[in-house]
Amino acid sequence: MAALTEHTILPLPRFDTPVRLLIVVAPYYRAVADGLIAGARAAAERAGAAVDLAEVPGALEIPSAISLAGRLESHDGFVALGCVIRGETTHYDTVCNDSSRGLMLLGLQGLCIGNGILTVENMDQAMVRAAPDGQDKGGGAVAAALHLIALKRLWSGSSDPNAGLDPFRLARELDGSGSA
Numbered sequence: 001m002a003a004l005t006e007h008t009i010l011p012l013p014r015f016d017t018p019v020r021l022l023i024v025v026a027p028y029y030r031a032v033a034d035g036l037i038a039g040a041r042a043a044a045e046r047a048g049a050a051v052d053l054a055e056v057p058g059a060l061e062i063p064s065a066i067s068l069a070g071r072l073e074s075h076d077g078f079v080a081l082g083c084v085i086r087g088e089t090t091h092y093d094t095v096c097n098d099s100s101r102g103l104m105l106l107g108l109q110g111l112c113i114g115n116g117i118l119t120v121e122n123m124d125q126a127m128v129r130a131a132p133d134g135q136d137k138g139g140g141a142v143a144a145a146l147h148l149i150a151l152k153r154l155w156s157g158s159s160d161p162n163a164g165l166d167p168f169r170l171a172r173e174l175d176g177s178g179s180a
Helices: 030-047 057-072 091-108 123-130 137-155
Strands: 018-025 050-055 079-087 113-122
Touching: 018 057, 018 113, 018 137, 030 050, 030 079, 030 113, 030 123, 030 137, 057 079, 057 113, 057 137, 079 091, 079 123, 079 137, 091 113, 091 123, 113 123, 113 137
Parallel strands: 018 050, 018 079, 079 113
Antiparallel strands: none
């Protein structure tokens, strides 16, 4: 059924001033992490964003690392990358739910975060989702962070003419007039 679902992918926003991202990755499954990182770096490069990379032991440490870095205010946004594969115990549910909840709470506090932590049933699913020439969830997480950064800059009310961004579509046409 999922093969029949249509997906809309927004174009990457363009920025007048540089964007700096911090990718925080849990390389527990190194091959999966490497694919996610490659996709994330490629998407950041297409958008002209600078990237720093930090590794943490597992998915549960990603929100904590982003929280610590967010206090430094040296990055415009953050990208969470990792993979959790279902095992025989309920630990999978704890890691998936708590890492996601931690990222969401940080986002609600104003951090711009793209969540690329895969939650899958097996390694085959993980590899398809991580591959830059597959589903490219690493690149998708960068795109999500960049869109949040663009919105934050747009809505910040800054009087600095260089703080803005080039016009881009915030949403599809809602009333047929071309304005959202």
